[in-house]
Amino acid sequence: MSPLTHHLLTPDWPAPAWVKACVTTRGGGVSLAPYDSLNLGDHVGDAQAAVAENRRRLTAQFGIQPAWLKQVHGIDVVEADPARVAEADASCTSTPGIACTSMTADCLPVLFCDRAGTRVGAAHAGWRGLVGGVLEATLDALGVPASEVLVWLGPAIGPQAFEVGGEVREAFMTVHPESASAFVAGAQPGKFMADIYALARIRLAARGITAVYGGGLCTVSDPRFYSYRRSPVTGRFASLIWLAPR
Secondary structure (H helix, E strand, O other), X not given: OOOOHHHOEOOOOOOOOOEEXXXXXXXXXXXXXXXXXXXXXXXXXXXXXXXXXXXXXXXXXXXXXXXXXXXXXXXXXXXXXXXXXEEOOEEEEOOOOEEEEEEEOOOEEEEEEEOOOOOEEEEEEOHHHHHHOHHHHHHHHHOOOHHHEEEEEOOEOOOOOOEEEHHHHHHHHHHOHHHHHHEEEOOOOOEEEEOHHHHHXXXXXXXXXXXXXXXXXXXXXXXXXXXXXXXXXXXXXXXXXXXXXX
């Protein structure tokens, strides 16, 4: 058994068998504390040799070519290309063996595929990306009818841990007033606890996407995951999706 096998999570959703996806955790790598151990982020201060070995292990586990991104909390979507590190927050592909990849440590990773299993995508969605429309932009790039889209929401900061200011609540409500239901008053005046999963579902529903799965894992309270809110000096885990050759 590969040392990575028992550290990976597999999405539970009705995607075709040849649509493959996984979420890494902190386990199975070589990085030292505080990045221990399967840190996949090369921009967080970890030893570059350790990150390279961690990425090599992930690539070897599945025989895939991950398309890493330079994520900037924006809404740009690119065609997944393992040969370059694009500045974008989402990618799509129809090419077997190329993995769309989202790296996170509290932000919401979102995986997409069509019911026919011909195209996949992955998005990195913090609150800025959600407000800006990164999910909608990814759906546009996916290029299939809403009724044919399947979505899976990966591990992210949970509603008991995600405290935001009133300006964040207003930003969401300006676009979708029903977003008010995803916020509850916090302990401090002017603060709110936000449900990033609910916010994502509202944005997706507005585009006619109803086949949404996942959600509910909190990176802050679950020690299997890196969490920037829990520890600002930390690594990044990845959510990946790809098409297996048929």
